[in-house]
Amino acid sequence: MAKTASLTLDSGNVELPVLVGTEGNRAIDITKLYRDTGYITLDDGFANTGATKSHITYINGEAGTLRYRGYRVEEIAERCDFTETSYLLIYGELPTGEQLEEFRRNIRMHTLLHEGMKLIFAGFPPEAHPMAILGSVVGALAIYSPDSLDPNNPEQVEVAIHRILAKMPTIAAFSYKQSIGQPFVYPQNHLSYCQNFLNMMFAVPSERYQVDPDFVVAMNALLVLHADHGQNCSTSTVRMVGSSTVNLFSSISAGIYALWGALHGGANEACVKMLEQIQEDGGNLGKYIDRAKDPNDPFRLMGFGHRVYKNYDPRAKVVKHICHQLFERHALKDPVFQLAQELEEVALKDPYFIERKLYPNIDFYSGIIYRMMGIPNNMFTVLFALGRLPGWIAHWREMHTDSGGSRIHRPRQLYVGPSERKFVPLIKR
Secondary structure (H helix, E strand, O other), X not given: OOOEEEEEEOOEEEEEEEEEOOOOOEEEOOOOHHHHHOOOOOOHHHOOOOOOOOOOEEEEXXXXXXXXXXXXXXXXXXXXXXXXXXXXXXXXXXXOHHHHHHHHHHHHOOOOOOHHHHHHHHOOOOXXXXXXXXXXXXXXXXXXXOOOOXXXXXXXXXXXXXXXXXXXXXXXXXXXXHHHOOOOOOXXXXXXXXXXXXXXXXOOOOOOOOOOHHHHHHHHHHHHHOOOOOOOHXXXXXXXXXXXXXXXHHHHHHHHHHHHOOOXXXXXXXXXXXXXXXXXXXXXXXXXXXXXXXXXXXXXXXXXXXXXXOOOOXXXXXXXXXXXXXXXXXXXXXXXXXXXXXXXXXXXHOHHHHHOOOOEOHHHHHHHHHHHOOOOHHHHHHHHHHHHHHXXXXXXXXXXXXXXXXXXOOOOOOXXXXXXXXXXXXXXX
């Protein structure tokens, strides 16, 4: 017998269906509440509202669990590269060898940008933030891809998926080159996904460049671990915009701008800036730990705790290992990295942090790793966007396929403004 929840209103009791998810998580279905009663629910920030049913990612913050399509993220990060992870998230199953090779081949076919798009990059001022460039140029892909804009055409959707996965690293690297005034480095399709990106980022036409294999491993892991995280702000934005049946490129562009916000994708950049601030202030770590503990001090230690995880972030466990490996090989002389190690050690032993479950999170380690790789602070969020891309695609595709088509998203509101007022002519105001 189906379970229901009873809601008592002035008109009597209303029975609402209770839905149970795969892992036993429950939701009260209020789809017909307004139609049947005239009432809406109010949930500021959607903290307790499920906007959709999804097959893609399961998160249990209390247990510290994250799974992609049922697979533990730790295992995926260990056994799959970013391209294979993208296939899993988008299509729902791990690919066979043949399927994976075809997927890689289809992506390699689309790595180049239309030459006309170089004029778009040239139009940005030198101080333009790479995220602003990324969002703009990804949006412009819709102009250069008229044959892959229909979300209801499966063939066009496939082409759009391959194009955005292939071109996003090129656009991201070109954004960086534009910001520092260096010539663009074109993609090399014999390289892997992460090798190709790092080559486009750091190579210059006048010199030979060899991609560091340690950095390839680290970047691949970070992209995999950032690939999806449920209905976060940027993913919800992609779904919201995509519900109007606009093309994939425009939906992803909207997600990029949502991610750019300091409360969403900027945490790893903020963490490194915090470490640099402490170092510039003499490296007095104790002073800043005391400030973090002071409830009257607005200072916060960035990179600790997580809104979702009330346990150790499972992604942080993976990245911590990689971070410490890189420490040994690449960061011995940087005082900021030494400071990060000391801060991590304190946080894992201090009762204040332990009692509040303020463990180092993925942003703490990812920012440090990107710094070790030579990636500047303003590119950190760009790397986040590149990693989150397959999750955005997967949710956009799920919305248009698994549910058989989605209604346009149209949240309601509780109006609290003035009631009807008599108009006063300008001469009498």
